[in-house]
Amino acid sequence: MTPEEKIAELGLTLPEVVPPLAAYVPAVQTGTLVYTSGQVPMVEGKLAGLGKVGADVTPEDAQGHARICALNAIAALKSQVGELSRVNRIVKVVVFVASAPDFTGQPGVGNGASELLRDVFGDKGVHARSAVGVAALPLDASVEVELIAEVS
Structure with missing residues (x-):
């Protein structure tokens, strides 16, 4: 089964690439590596997750936002x-998580992205990861995700 078929099997639709918010491109390939720019949880041109995790956004909702970010990164x-x-x-x-000062659950939020990548790509989707708490993200997004992929 192709990754595109896995996405459909999961009941998801690969979105259009989110247009850049500033002076950059959504993804760049150099050699066999593709680097995506940070992807926020945009759904049909609207930001799905706003605010700080642990204050305005629950960790569970933020995990869903990370999943949306990962789907946008797959599109890029x-x-x-x-x-x-x-x-x-x-x-x-x-995974960057806009965090309330006392929030320390960034790894759990990041699982939303990691689990989707595993579900779509199987063993090829299991990766190294950093999950980092930050004071703020573009447009007051709750989560931002970027990835590096090796391609043939």
């Missing part, structure tokens, strides 16, 4: 490689 990846079956491995994922 596909825009560079054409077919997701060209992905040999998701190498690294970085």
Whole structure:
């Protein structure tokens, strides 16, 4: 089953690539690596998650926002490689979580992205990851996700 078929089986639709919010591109390939820009939880042009996790946003909702970010990152990846079956491995994922000062559950939030990548790519989607709490993200997003993929 292709990654695109897995996305459909999960009941998801691969979105259009989120247009850049500033002077950058959604993804860049160099050699066999594709780097995505940070993806916020945009759904049909609207931000799905606003505010600080642990204050305005529950960790469970933020985990869902991370899943949306990962789906947007997959769309950016596909825009560079054409077919997701060209992905040999998701190498690294970085999850930024807009966090209330006392919130320390960033790894749990990041699982929303990591689990989706595993579900879509199987063993090729299991990756190294950092989950980092930050004071603020663009547009007051709750979560932002970027990834590095190795492709053939």
